[in-house]
Amino acid sequence: MGDNVKVTDGTDADCKPIHIEGTGKFDRPDYSVTGDPNTDTRSCRKVNDHTLTFSNKKGDKVTISGRGVVSADGKTRTVTLTGTDSTGKKNTSTAVYDKVVGA
Numbered sequence: 874m875g876d877n878v879k880v881t882d883g884t885d886a887d888c889k890p891i892h893i894e895g896t897g898k899f900d901r902p903d904y905s906v907t908g909d910p911n912t913d914t915r916s917c918r919k920v921n922d923h924t925l926t927f928s929n930k931k932g933d934k935v936t937i938s939g940r941g942v943v944s945a946d947g948k949t950r951t952v953t954l955t956g957t958d959s960t961g962k963k964n965t966s967t968a969v970y971d972k973v974v975g976a
Contacts, residue, residue: 899925911936 893912897904899919906912912929919925923945929937937956943949950970957963 903930 891908893906893908895904895906895915897915897917899917901916901918903914903916906915906929909929911931913932914930915927916930917925917927920940923943925941927939927941928935937954939952939954942951944951948971951967952970953965953967955963955965
């Protein structure tokens, strides 16, 4: 896991392509994010060589927080997200990736 984080292309809830951009370091201060209507800033913290935590904010309110873990062999990545939807309902999701494009 390097010292910088960069967010780029993805898909929205309707599976439409989106381009989200932001570059920061694993040092906790908020850095700007563009292209995501639900996020103005993000902060990241390196927990150890295999784990990072992050928080997305809209204004001063945390909208999503999460934890990313890379297995010791580097082959599997697990991301757990916790957030609140537009109706105020809390939700949690976990995704496991065994191949990362561009990695």
